[in-house]
Amino acid sequence: MSERIIPLVDHRHSAIAVPTPVAPRPPTGVLTDGLGRPLRDLRISVTDRCNFRCSYCMPKEVFDKDYPYLPHQALLSFEEITRVARQFVAHGVQKIRLTGGEPLLRKNIEILIGQLAELRTVEGEPLDITLTTNGSLLERKAASLKAAGLQRVTVSLDGLDDAVFRTMNDVDFPVADVLRGIEAARAAGLGPIKVNMVVKRGTNEHEIVPMARHFRHSGVVLRFIEYMDVGATNGWRMDEVVPSAEVVRLLQAEWPLVPLEAAAPGETAQRWGYARPDGSWDQEAGEIGVISSVTQAFCSDCNRARLSTEGKLYLCLFGTQGHDLKPLVRGNATDEQLAGAIAAIWQGRMDRYSELRASLPPDVAARSGRRIEMSYIGG
Ligand code: SAM
Numbered sequence: 001m002s003e004r005i006i007p008l009v010d011h012r013h014s015a016i017a018v019p020t021p022v023a024p025r026p027p028t029g030v031l032t033d034g035l036g037r038p039l040r041d042l043r044i045s046v047t048d049r050c051n052f053r054c055s056y057c058m059p060k061e062v063f064d065k066d067y068p069y070l071p072h073q074a075l076l077s078f079e080e081i082t083r084v085a086r087q088f089v090a091h092g093v094q095k096i097r098l099t100g101g102e103p104l105l106r107k108n109i110e111i112l113i114g115q116l117a118e119l120r121t122v123e124g125e126p127l128d129i130t131l132t133t134n135g136s137l138l139e140r141k142a143a144s145l146k147a148a149g150l151q152r153v154t155v156s157l158d159g160l161d162d163a164v165f166r167t168m169n170d171v172d173f174p175v176a177d178v179l180r181g182i183e184a185a186r187a188a189g190l191g192p193i194k195v196n197m198v199v200k201r202g203t204n205e206h207e208i209v210p211m212a213r214h215f216r217h218s219g220v221v222l223r224f225i226e227y228m229d230v231g232a233t234n235g236w237r238m239d240e241v242v243p244s245a246e247v248v249r250l251l252q253a254e255w256p257l258v259p260l261e262a263a264a265p266g267e268t269a270q271r272w273g274y275a276r277p278d279g280s281w282d283q284e285a286g287e288i289g290v291i292s293s294v295t296q297a298f299c300s301d302c303n304r305a306r307l308s309t310e311g312k313l314y315l316c317l318f319g320t321q322g323h324d325l326k327p328l329v330r331g332n333a334t335d336e337q338l339a340g341a342i343a344a345i346w347q348g349r350m351d352r353y354s355e356l357r358a359s360l361p362p363d364v365a366a367r368s369g370r371r372i373e374m375s376y377i378g379g
Pocket residue numbers: 050056057099100101102103132133134135154155156196197198225226227228229230234374375378379
């Protein structure tokens with residue numbers, strides 16, 4: 001039986017209070033943290049609930065029928081989320097990713113997307129708005145999401161073998177339905193589509209090559225994610241991590257690959273293109289990505305802020321405490337005070353968990369600190 005770590009304390013309830021009154025501070029469009037990293041990417045969790053029970057994220061043993069999910073009144077409303085997002089955009093955010101839990105479970109999510117789609121970057125451009133989903137509701141929702149203003153989606157899929165996938169999502173959900181969701185997203189024009197596969201040794205590493213074969217020449221960008229020590233409930237062990245270097249070696253044995261430039265600064269994935277016989281990138285065959293959160297830290301250009309479902313601002317995926325913006329949002333703080341609070345928090349940011357972890361034995365690092373769950377803070 002695998003060892004499980006059950007949290008004794010619910011860290012969602014411990015938060016860093018934002019000191020009030022906050023000095024109003026009109027945003028200037030550029031905000032750098034304590035390590036000189038600009039704020040560019042905002043991930044917003046819209047629900048802490050999910051219809052899957054992926055063992056690496058929401059293991060059934062913990063997220064059972066008695067699990068205390070956030071009550072509806074604790075969630076930021078769409079208007080509140082948009083108001084907070086507007087301040088982030090004024091500070092230089094260019095990309096917003098909606099996540100969760102399963103974001104498509106949040107009722108009328110299209111209304112929120114419509115509101116966010118009206119925001120403009122400091123340069124006056126539309127935002128890059130995307131969403132990460134398990135794909136279970138995508139076939140039904142792809143067209144309405146696109147119509148609301150969503151530009152693209154990332155779909156999580158951990159294998160093509162139905163038995164493996166049903167076991168990993170732990171609710172017996174079939175692969176075919178997710179594949180139909182991906183096709184519906186393509187038909188709706190929600191592209192380029194990315195597919196995320198978390199690779200866990202002993203569970204689905206034999207699905208790496210079949211997944212690559214399936215999505216080669218499809219226009220879908222498949223990305224392999226190292227199984228991470230997020231949260232405190234998934235019983236993470238280093239020996240279950242398949243390092244990205246191994247994934248790349250496996251794929252290279254099937255198809256030659258060429259390294260590609262990062263598409264944007266702070267991008268989490270290292271990109272590889274399928275190569276032609278002359279060694280150039282065969283763009284028609286496409287590309288894959290590897291996200292090496294465990295074996296290769298990419299904190300030095302991490303430009304991501306995370307807003308939890310109930311309005312706490314986290315500065316790192318491995319954070320233990322969020323900065324509670326809700327009292328400002330629900331109180332009588334002005335937009336400039338809200339912007340001032342966000343600026344002060346981001347400027348104090350020194351987080352670089354993955355880099356620090358690299359200096360510790362991995363299993364020791366995984367047990368140090370008390371982290372927030374991925375289903376709460378989003379990916
Ligand atoms: N429910 C949606 C989904 O699964 O796409 C969005 C939320 S989920 C927390 C976001 C991403 O985090 C997914 O791609 C998921 O595979 C990934 N994820 C969750 N737990 C992880 C872990 N322990 N290690 C690596 N990736 C993880």
